[in-house]
Amino acid sequence: MAAHSKKDEAGQVERVRRKKPSNIRAAPQAVGKGQGVEQPLVPPSLTSEDPLNRPEEALGQALCLLQDEEWERKTEGLRLVRALAEHHAEVLLPELHYVTTAVIAEVKNLRSIVSRDAITTMAHLFTHLQREMDSEVEGAARTLLHKAGETSLFIRQGVELALGTLVHHCSPGRVLQGLLAGGLRHRNPVCRAATSQSLLMLLQVVGVSHVLTGKKTFASEIIPAVSTLAFDAAQEVRTHARAALRYLGSHKKAESAVEKFVHLKDQSARSSQTQSCSQWWRTGTTSEEVDEAAAPPSSCKRLFLRVLVSEVTQFLGVLWGGGVSARWETHRPCGIGTSQSTSWECPAPKQALQSL
Template identity: 30%
Template sequence: MGLCLKDRELKEKGLLSIKHLAGSHSEVLLCRLHDVCWAVSSEVTNLRSKVSYSAIVALGELFAAFKKDMDSEVDEVSRVLLQVVWNSPEFVQEAATQTLGIMVANVTPARAMTALMDRGVKSRQAQVRKCAAKLLLSLMEKIGVTELADTPRAERLAHVAGKLAQDCDKDTRHYGQEMVKMFLSHQKLKWLFEQSVSTRDLEDIMTRIRKKGMENQEGEKPSVKKLEKRNDDSKKPQATLPLSKRVNSASDGRLLQRAKSQVTLPPAVEETELLQKLYHLLEAKGFQTRVEGVTLLLDLCKSSPQLISTNIVQIFDYFVRRIADSHKKVKQKALDVLAEIIGVLEDALNPVIIGLVEGITKNLNSKDRRVHAAAVKALEESIAHLDKVELMKEFSYQWSKLSGQALLEIMERITVLVEWVYPRSPEVVQHYALPVLWSSLGNKALPVRSANVRTVVTKLASALYKVMGTKLKKHAASQPPHVQENLSSILGW
């Protein structure tokens, strides 16, 4: 069919022939469906955008033609399609999104749902999470809450819905909140949702949904002028608003009572103006004005921590850009302020921990002594005050992308976390700290590398051996011989 050839035109012709055969529901394709899907999927990431586009369209035709016969291909196809949703030309992204929609509409819902939860919602790319969230919502609506309540995936989906409802991307939060509303509309699903999220997260989600519902009554996004018009009535009790057509006031009563102590009404006009001022300053063109915005954020964290906590995701959408600011003075100030607000807000920062860690680690290789020192200080504060299990996961992910001094800095922090995390979540240490050790030991020249590297790797190996004991040797047995030799040399086995 031309797919095995290097020539771009032959590949396009081959993909076009597959598209036509799929349209006619060819028995030839059905007999070799797996091989055909593998060949087509391998071209989705082709550097030639026209070839990539043709492959994506061909996959859509295959899903439309063979429907549930394509169930076994869902995992791999969703992986490659989600990969191009965010790092390809716009017309390729649109085609990938459309083909994912065709996939969801035609294969077994459970297969599609699992693939999206495995491949999509965990992505660090906002566009991928948004796409996955939208498709998951469409699957929930297709299945219906009654049938969904009896599926084994409902509990996991409840946890996913809670995460998406607090996502840093506005559209993703919207889809996640709509999923939450569906859970609240069914008694069994509501119970599952309550058990799947922490009390603090539950309160935050319910606050956001109620605020959004109130804003929708006044218009899509009420301006300050609109808020001023009803300011005279701000002290009067606010009516409880329906979450959606699927949720009545009784269905979420118990849930709201549980979160009642922390659920807040929309900010007063003064608070709204403060937030608007903060966003304006953080996005200003002049670097001195951006510094003012960073300073204002610190002041608000100290004087109005509840206001900042309630709006933490939106605020960090702006603030995280200042951590990576092109001006060194802004960047240093943002890192200094971050170190302070971590100690003030603590767990309220959990929804933005990914962006927070990424912002810090990107500055650990800074040649500016003050910026580097500020990044290290923020790193230490995060270990002292934030969720250590989530930090280990994020440190491990960031470590794989780092080099130089930053790599050693993060490895040292993973070492610090090992002793605390292992007694509580040994599987997290095995899945996130061990790969860092194996990768470090994978260099055959390790014993003669710089003293700094050897010292840091030795500390990590020793910390792991201290908590794991002989289990570390068992895990090492599955590694290549030179990794085992380096580990033995470091620990003196």
Template identity: 40%
Template sequence: MKRKGLSSVRRLARFHQEILLTRLHTVALAVMEEVNNLRSKVARSAILTLGELFSQLRRSMDQEVEEVARILLHRTSDSNEFIRAEAVKALSTMTQSASPSRVLSALIAGGLNHRNSTVRKCAAENLVLVVDHVGVDRLLSGRRDLVDQVVQSAVKFSQDGNQETRFYGKKVLNMLVFHEEFGRYQDRSLLSQDVHCIISAIKQRGLQDASLELLSPKDGRSRVNSSSNAQEDVLTTGRAEQDSPRQPRLVPQQPSVRSAEAVEQVKQLNKMLTAKEFQERMRGITQLLQLCDGNPRLLTSNIVDIFDAFMPRLQDSNKKVNQFALQSLAAIIPVLREDLHRVLHSMVIIVTDNLNSKNMGIYTAATRVLDTLIEHTDNLLLLQPFASRVQFISGRARQDITERLAVLVLSVYRRKPQAVERHVLPVLWYLLGNMTGNGVIRGGSGNLRAATARLAKALHQEMGTGLQEYAQSQPAHVTKTLRHFTEKEL
């Protein structure tokens, strides 16, 4: 019956899009849920359906890109060959159909730091497709924060332990660095010295070494140990450390924290953070706090690798570790705020998951982290992850995030009105469209009436009559509730 239902969704996408679009988010959520069905035939049918939805509805599916990318990337490493193949195909369809900026952010968030090498490879491959589809001209003339994300991600992919992932990472860099606009972008951007070194190496040799890697036997040690690869392996990543002894490499001329001692420090810290015994993990978090106070440059230079080990502690199975990690993160944010954009998206996802905890200590610590993020980081960077979480989380967490999203609207709108309209308006229509008379969202729990009203009033305060003009395309009950919220005092 589920396969028949999924087949019906595909037919609606092909022949009756106007019907499907009225309930698209609800349908998409139902399809995504079946991707992880234990019956492989149902799961495969659900993946096919997601591909069909993107193929037929294209940018109407933008709202779902982040969650779909996360789910499909995970399935690209499935043990079932047919599931794996369909996931790769559906991901490629999504990449070519949805808005490039949404796809880029989703691929980076879902694949860059994934523990599975196949997932990282698939994310890197699709990153190449998006950059090629968008065109370097358009990408470099767009949002600088997005270009920063692409460059930093390509650098990390270019140092991955998997040969193919390294090739795709270097291919992205190769597409960018030879463009005349990239020089101006590089001068304007606050890229680390190490990134500049890697870009210089790519300019000197292009894709020659990367192509040789793909053609060579898959003996990881033989290629990674070669002197031709040594210069590119500049960033100290956990996966790169798994390769062989280090060779001479291109390094900044100024004193660097990437000495042998620093590498060992990071290695020992990550070992403590991922230890089996909870007491050792607690000591690792304490050590992280001490480094943040005494040697913050070491952390900023290795922030992605260290946070790869630290992030799981924010959802640790031991409640003491979980709470201590959240409390520590609140203290770390003000110190590392300039570099947190590299790990911000996954951080918001993990921290907000704690908002539904029944442990009041964990809940309180999580809310403090979110408030600290709002206070100390660029609120524009928080807009998309907060907006996305409203639709993919339930319970008390949804209320807390919606209330903070209203704060972000007031902070960001005058600086970037298009970003608010792109990310927050779909959230408002979703809440108003699915809210029952008692303020509960269908399929969820908790009364969201006050939080939704606060978000509506924040948008109305900034947009004025423009909000009602946008609402004209929504169903009558949505515009009626919106008018009630914006005209009535809370």
């Protein structure tokens, strides 16, 4: 019996070890103190291409194939570009701008196979040429972030791979400029989420101490951008941005940097945002009061609606012309001047139709 009980206990211990996760995420309180943080990011891995026998001829052939209308020939040209970037960089560098422009054009291709192949080719260029691609970062980042808004998971996974290689292998300053220009004010929330995730990855690659104690231009651009995305309407965007703020909070100069670089018109909004950042750093949660402070006042909403109604009514009055008048009463919202009524002349429907 004793032997059986020992075997059962050993089996239970083994099962517990199996169930134990390999990557334990730290609690937000531990993240704020710099404890239990995940290991540094590892650059994405790519499939390898075979070397080419005649790389000089392959370069011209690749450019010709990329201009062809057949998608099979386009994919063959992209394969040649990947092989040149991996094994024959000295041949590709003199024509790098023309090659990159051709590949970016294929990223916008409507055929998903060609577009995904071009996105993978951009990842190879970033990985193997690294800072030689700095001059092409802004255009590539803008195109990739726009492509991240597509519904196809096949394309979005490729974009995530390409943005990861971009962040890891190119100059941080150029990467930051490209991300801010291409996705910070994008209308699609999915594109803004990709931007927020890339900014978080950039902070992890560069390091908090380098951001806050290095060049002021980098900190003065990335901290306001992350603070803006932290109040975005989309939850996925806010999640990555607030994770970036918690990551910044592991440094003692983080709060003073936010007060220095985040310029707000309203001093109360500045203080509420700073307090909310400190709350994220300590607990990883936000209060409902912070979200309400970030929302626009109700008086601004009423003023906006009043202006909108005024513009629409005036447009209808110009379109229909004279006719039977209908009085439309509007009042100023509370706290914005005194109450004042205004009327517009609107024709009757029958007369309006007859006049057209």
